[in-house]
Amino acid sequence: MHSIRPVIAGNGLAILLTVVFLLPTTAVFAFVASAPIDDLFADIGVWFHQNYQWKFDEFDTIERFTKIGFALRAIIISVGISFLYFWISNWLNHGLARIRSKGSIGKQSLVIESIQPWIFVGPALTLLILFLLIPAFATLSLSFQEADGTPTVRNYAFLWDPSALGYMQFRLAMRNSLMWLILVPTCCITLGLLIAVLADSVRWGIIAKTIIFVPLAISFVGAAIIWRNIFAGGGIEAQQTINGLTPSYQIGLLKSILGHPPSYNEPLYNLKFWGNFFLMWILVWVQTGFAMVIFSAALRGVPQDTIEAATIDGASPYQMFFRIKLPQIYSTVVVVWTTLIVLVLKMFDIPYALSANDDDKLLLATMMENARNNWSIGGDNVDNLFASIAIMLMLTVIPNMAFNAWRIRREQKEIGH
Amino acid sequence: MMISPSLRHVVLALIVFIWIVPFVALITTSLRSEVASKTAGFWTAFTPTELGHSFRTHEKGQINDTKVISGNIFERLNKDTSNFPVSGTVNSILFKGRIPDPNDPTKTVLIRKLVPAGEIMDVRGGDFVFETNGNFTWTFSELSTPKPKKLDAFIKQNPVFGDDAYIEVLFENKNVPNALISSFIVTIPATIIPITIAAFAAYAFAWMSFPGRDWLFVIVVSLMVVPTQLAFLPILQGFSGIASWATQLKQWLTDCELTNSCEVASKSFASLWITHTAFAMPLAIYLLRNYIVNLPKELLQSARIDGANHLQIFTKIIVPLSVPALASFSIFQFLWVWNDLIVALYIGPNNATDKVFPIRLQNQLGTFKDQLHLLNASAVISMIIPVIVFLSMQRYFIRGLLAGSVKGG
Numbered sequence: 001m002h003s004i005r006p007v008i009a010g011n012g013l014a015i016l017l018t019v020v021f022l023l024p025t026t027a028v029f030a031f032v033a034s035a036p037i038d039d040l041f042a043d044i045g046v047w048f049h050q051n052y053q054w055k056f057d058e059f060d061t062i063e064r065f066t067k068i069g070f071a072l073r074a075i076i077i078s079v080g081i082s083f084l085y086f087w088i089s090n091w092l093n094h095g096l097a098r099i100r101s102k103g104s105i106g107k108q109s110l111v112i113e114s115i116q117p118w119i120f121v122g123p124a125l126t127l128l129i130l131f132l133l134i135p136a137f138a139t140l141s142l143s144f145q146e147a148d149g150t151p152t153v154r155n156y157a158f159l160w161d162p163s164a165l166g167y168m169q170f171r172l173a174m175r176n177s178l179m180w181l182i183l184v185p186t187c188c189i190t191l192g193l194l195i196a197v198l199a200d201s202v203r204w205g206i207i208a209k210t211i212i213f214v215p216l217a218i219s220f221v222g223a224a225i226i227w228r229n230i231f232a233g234g235g236i237e238a239q240q241t242i243n244g245l246t247p248s249y250q251i252g253l254l255k256s257i258l259g260h261p262p263s264y265n266e267p268l269y270n271l272k273f274w275g276n277f278f279l280m281w282i283l284v285w286v287q288t289g290f291a292m293v294i295f296s297a298a299l300r301g302v303p304q305d306t307i308e309a310a311t312i313d314g315a316s317p318y319q320m321f322f323r324i325k326l327p328q329i330y331s332t333v334v335v336v337w338t339t340l341i342v343l344v345l346k347m348f349d350i351p352y353a354l355s356a357n358d359d360d361k362l363l364l365a366t367m368m369e370n371a372r373n374n375w376s377i378g379g380d381n382v383d384n385l386f387a388s389i390a391i392m393l394m395l396t397v398i399p400n401m402a403f404n405a406w407r408i409r410r411e412q413k414e415i416g417h
Numbered sequence: 418m419m420i421s422p423s424l425r426h427v428v429l430a431l432i433v434f435i436w437i438v439p440f441v442a443l444i445t446t447s448l449r450s451e452v453a454s455k456t457a458g459f460w461t462a463f464t465p466t467e468l469g470h471s472f473r474t475h476e477k478g479q480i481n482d483t484k485v486i487s488g489n490i491f492e493r494l495n496k497d498t499s500n501f502p503v504s505g506t507v508n509s510i511l512f513k514g515r516i517p518d519p520n521d522p523t524k525t526v527l528i529r530k531l532v533p534a535g536e537i538m539d540v541r542g543g544d545f546v547f548e549t550n551g552n553f554t555w556t557f558s559e560l561s562t563p564k565p566k567k568l569d570a571f572i573k574q575n576p577v578f579g580d581d582a583y584i585e586v587l588f589e590n591k592n593v594p595n596a597l598i599s600s601f602i603v604t605i606p607a608t609i610i611p612i613t614i615a616a617f618a619a620y621a622f623a624w625m626s627f628p629g630r631d632w633l634f635v636i637v638v639s640l641m642v643v644p645t646q647l648a649f650l651p652i653l654q655g656f657s658g659i660a661s662w663a664t665q666l667k668q669w670l671t672d673c674e675l676t677n678s679c680e681v682a683s684k685s686f687a688s689l690w691i692t693h694t695a696f697a698m699p700l701a702i703y704l705l706r707n708y709i710v711n712l713p714k715e716l717l718q719s720a721r722i723d724g725a726n727h728l729q730i731f732t733k734i735i736v737p738l739s740v741p742a743l744a745s746f747s748i749f750q751f752l753w754v755w756n757d758l759i760v761a762l763y764i765g766p767n768n769a770t771d772k773v774f775p776i777r778l779q780n781q782l783g784t785f786k787d788q789l790h791l792l793n794a795s796a797v798i799s800m801i802i803p804v805i806v807f808l809s810m811q812r813y814f815i816r817g818l819l820a821g822s823v824k825g826g
Contacts, residue, residue, distance in 0.1 A: 131695030
């Protein structure tokens with residue numbers, strides 16, 4: 001065993017160094033060497049342009065086809081490099097072990113076996129350390145620094161100092177986060193349960209479920225655009241449309257139903273305080289499908305004999321659901337709840353798309369973005385403020401993490417005993 | 418449930434209706450004309466709706482010394498355009514002009530008045546009369562050459578749809594095609610690379626033994642809830658460090674100073690690929706490891722006895738058997754990256770041609786504020802690909818969802 005340690009260390013280092021130097025060099029070389037492909041694509045584009053007489057500018061065609069060429073080679077090279085890593089390191093591992101162990105098969109396989117796992121988990125762990133762990137601690141230390149690096153707690157002054165930048169915004173963001181936290185998961189779960197139960201009892205349930213499910217595939221910005229048609233304000237001023245008096249209507253469905261006149265053209269999501277609820281609804285619309293699918297599967301997994309026993313005992317359908325089925329899927333409800341809570345805490349896209357600069361609609365994530373973009377009047381420590389708000393965001397997630405860990409441990413103990 | 422079967426249908430139908438209406442709004446708005454989409458709600462697109470249109474009575478120089486000019490309002494409106502032809506019934510025309518003041522006959526007053534069909538109105542000294550079918554006559558008492566008059570007609574317009582908004586955003590506007598290509602450039606490697614790396618790691622966590630394996634796995638999985646916002650600034654600083662280093666290297670190696678092209682951008686597609694790959698690791702490793710660990714152990718053992726090494730076992734046995742898990746994670750990752758706004762905003766390229774679709778849509782919420790047909794068409798284009806992927810591979814997606822949540826993540 002003693003003689004084998006240096007061999008393992010040496011081989012490991014050799015593989016590491018080879019990979020670290022070879023792969024980036026190969027990537028850069030491949031990019032430079034394959035550059036003429038872009039011109040080739042541009043020529044193909046020009047050929048299409050001339051043969052089919054496309055209407056738009058020839059320059060646009062060249063630009064777009066060059067980009068497609070770039071896309072293709074970028075995709076092939078980046079994916080190829082990641083495959084190359086595993087192939088080369090595996091080959092090196094075997095080759096080096098064979099050379100260094102001087103014919104002893106047992107020693108050779110021992111060397112291979114002890115390096116192989118690290119080749120497999122290496123890239124994943126490196127990425128996680130470089131892109132999540134170290135940055136998280138760097139952000140923590142950034143949040144206790146001035147822009148020039150001197151230690152300070154000034155970036156957290158918005159917590160206690162009413163005159164500090166962000167004092168009001170932070171309170172609004174916390175108020176809104178709390179409302180989002182309570183309402184969005186509750187609505188998603190209630191609606192999800194209701195739909196799961198209803199859809200399983202009607203014949204066209206599968207179609208209903210698919211329709212409820214589709215919004216999950218759509219980006220939050222896309223969902224914001226979709227709901228803008230419903231929540232928007234009145235049509236534009238008549239004179240602007242066409243040189244005359246055009247009858248102007250409410251272009252937002254909901255405002256029209258509420259009977260707002262066209263001249264009142266504030267979108268519903270811009271309302272002070274109440275606007276938040278319309279933004280929340282967009283997220284509910286997207287995420288209900290997620291809750292529904294999971295509850296639907298969980299309800300189908302409820303053991304049939306408990307249901308039969310309850311039926312024999314004469315349970316009403318109402319009792320059946322609340323006394324028999326719901327307690328058995330309780331842990332699933334909790335999991336969905338915690339997943340949604342994390343999602344809501346990190347929510348950024350919807351308020352950013354529809355009400356980016358409105359302090360009344362802030363959440364912690366949008367507050368970070370505002371701090372970085374708009375708060376430079378308060379000094380040059382905007383990046384540090386960004387970091388301190390990010391730490392606040394992390395703190396709001398921690399109770400959830402702790403609860404999750406506690407729950408998983410308890411479940412494992414229950415299984416163990 | 419206590420509620421009766423018919424009530425079940427009604428409640429479910431109501432919920433489904435609420436879910437569908439926004440999609441109807443989206444597609445309807447994208448198929449309407451600019452004026453229609455910004456003056457009247459999408460629900461008016463299906464029934465005759467009164468909208469304002471302005472038309473010229475005739476072209477300049479078309480009429481010479483005549484007593485009667487006649488024509489058709491719809492012909493005048495549709496003469497230049499084949500898109501969104503206007504048809505329907507003309508309700509009224511807005512009269513703007515001076516009439517004798519009823520209180521003081523020596524003066525005139527300016528009035529604006531809606532004149533219904535059949536009523537004579539005084540336009541440039543002639544009598545202008547129109548019918549609901551659009552025919553109008555403009556009669557003068559003596560031969561004259563009137564200048565063309567622009568009039569505003571209120572027309573109860575028949576429903577009309579067209580694909581002009583799609584043609585415009587796809588072929589006349591550069592941003593949407595560029596965003597589509599950029600989104601593909603970002604999404605494809607950011608799906609394939611993480612799944613490759615995570616599959617190897619998951620195999621190691623499931624079936625190989627090495628010191629610290631179990632607690633490493635716990636750490637990896639617990640990173641799943643860490644908000645990515647926490648990492649943006651340091652990552653950005655790291656990439657700008659690399660970029661300035663690459664700039665110097667380029668300066669040193671090539672003659673880029675002559676063409677002033679030495680600058681290497683710190684926010685690029687490559688930085689976005691790597692960041693997405695890193696952020697995807699915890700969930701990917703968790704899902705794949707849970708799948709791989711449940712594959713029959715005898716397979717591994719018999720392959721080992723036959724002398725296969727780990728790479729061979731992985732590529733020949735594990736990958737073919739894990740296709741369902743790989744598929745379900747790749748759909749997750751594809752949808753996540755395609756729809757991602759925040760990572761692209763902080764880490765991704767920020768020049769106009771390389772913006773990914775969600776950022777482009779977010780910008781268009783501002784630039785297309787008054788061109789709702791374009792905004793909605795662009796949103797539809799951004800959704801087509803994820804929705805097709807999603808619906809065609811729904812089964813795998815649901816399987817991944819269940820594995821990720823029900824077992825407790």
